[in-house]
Amino acid sequence: MSTTNPTITVETARHVLSHFGRGGYPAGDWTESLITLIDRADMTNRAKLVTAFPEVGAAVLLAKYDEEGIATLQRIADAPKPQCPEALYDPGTGNLRRCTQNGPHDDxxxxxxxxWRIDVDTTTEVPW
Ligand SMILES: [Zn+2]
Incomplete structure (x- = not known):
């Protein structure tokens, strides 16, 4: 693998693994469509898509063509990361949504x- 390959994020690794039925979780509609498009494209169109979307492209190519690709994506997907401890509880459905973002963030x-955003002055959770 060339060192010029883009870094594949934890999210993208999980989305591509999910597309190939190997774990992870599904991407949103647009990203899943992009993954499907790169997966199905012929060589010429795939090259164009990978140029335009290098990170997702690299992840799909890994999964499809690299013997170690799925294992590599699974290592990326399972990488320990500092995860935000916040979660949004929906009393209507009983669902607890965990924040999946890393690093400092307000939203x-x-x-x-x-x-959602948590007001700094209170602990009240305010869904958008
Ligand atoms: Zn958060």
């Missing part, structure tokens, strides 16, 4: 795209 976001 928390769950895997399903739900976003």
């Amino acid at each position: 928390h976001q769950a895997a399903d795209g739900a976003q």
